Amino acid sequence: MDARHENREKIPEDEYEDGAERSFEKDTIALEDMPEIVIVTGMSGAGRTEAMHVFEDLGFFCVDNLPASLIGNLLALKGMPGQPDASRRLAVVCDARNRDFFPNLKGEVEKLEREGIDVCVLFLDAADDKLVARYKSSRRRHPLCTDGTTIAQGIERERQMLYDLREMAHHVVDTTDMLPQQLRETIRSIFARGNERRGLAVTVYSFGFKHGAPTDADLVMDVRFLPNPYYDPDLRFLTGLDAPVRDFVMYREETVEFVKRWRALLDCVMPGYVAEGKQQLAIAIGCTGGQHRSVAIAESTGDYLKSNGYRVSVAHRDLKLAPRAAQE
Incomplete structure (x- = not known):
């Protein structure tokens, strides 16, 4: 598994050169080295739902509670239209909820392997007493307890099945003593080794304080202390996406020092968010109008x-509000 999941994509960084072409990784984790289909199964209450969330974050097309006979x-x-792209990998949950179809799963897996399909079975397990406690806590009925049997009896039936x-x-994961975060880390270590950071979706966006402070940001950086291109008549009606404004902002001595320290802060906090299992992070960078300084710094931050x-997307919340009267 390790060799197959090695991340071979390199990302050249050229941050400050005018007109330089920059190429970046795709915004989703590269799937070509992952199994074509992952079948998630195992004991009810062992963490299948949490596992599917991880596969969604990894870019898989996910289907829950699929009868085994429909995998092919x-x-x-x-x-096909409305279906997963041919290049995407599939993750499906097949479990005891499909009582009449479930016994066919072993045969379906063997059939897929004979057909040359790269299939991987992930089995989630947990100790019986832990499963009983989880069902009592959730107040949900065990899928094999439809005839008045106890939870423990339903678990025993399922284990035999x-x-x-x-x-x-191919992989058995015991979740008895795992927190959800630990299960997510374990699955990523199996199916996306070396790509753990790609499980965190980061949005970096610029904004203008005069249009209102952000309400959804996890990190907010105020860059109004940097020199403002607005006061240069030649730059006033340009934006931080234009080279003259970007150079004005990024080549200033104050900005060079700030960027160095800002990146050091990111280097400190970002691995912590990954280790904590955070799935989505919003970084807001603000200046007065959201047109010049914040845009240039947001682009630089996203690139870094x-x-x-x-896995990063960059947006500019208030750029559409930039004054353009002098250009019209």
């Missing part, structure tokens, strides 16, 4: 985070 049909539909499948699974392996 789903693979055949890839790339799953015995052969557990034996053939991308170059360090994060």
Whole structure:
């Protein structure tokens, strides 16, 4: 698995040169080295729902509670309108909720392997007493407790039903003592080794304080202390996306020192967010109008985070409000 999941994409960083072309990683984790289909199964209450959230973050097309007999049909539909793109990987949950169909899963996996499909079975397990406690806490009914049996009896039935499948699974993960964050880290270490940072979706956006402070940001940086291009008549009606404004902002001595310290701060906090299991992070960078300084710094910040392996999108909240009367 390690060799297949090695991240081979390199991202050249050229931040300050005018007109330089810059290429970045795709915004989703590269899937070509991952299994074509991952079948998530195992004991009810062992963490299948949390596992599917991780696969969604990794860019898989996910289907929950799929009858085993339909797996082949789903693979055949890839790339058709309304279906997952042919290049995307699939993750499906097949479990004891499909009582009549579930016993066919082992045979379906063997069939896929004979057809040359790169299939991986992830089996989630946990100790019986932990499963009982989880069901009591959730107040949900165990799928095999429909005839008045106890939770413990339903778990025993399910364990017998799953015995052969557990034996053939490519990966068995025991979640007895795992927190959700630990399960997410474990799955990423199996299926996206070296891409842990890509599980965190980062949005960097600029804004203008005069249009209102952000309400959804996790980190806010005020760059109004930097020299303002607005007071240069030649730059007033340009934006931080234009080279003259970008150079005015980024080449200032004050900005060079700020960027160095800002990146050091990001280097400190970003790994912590990844380790904590955070799925989405919003970084807001503000100046007075959201037209010049914040735009240039937001672009630079997004480029830096991308170059360090994060999945980043950059937006400019108030750029549409920039004055353009002198250009019209």
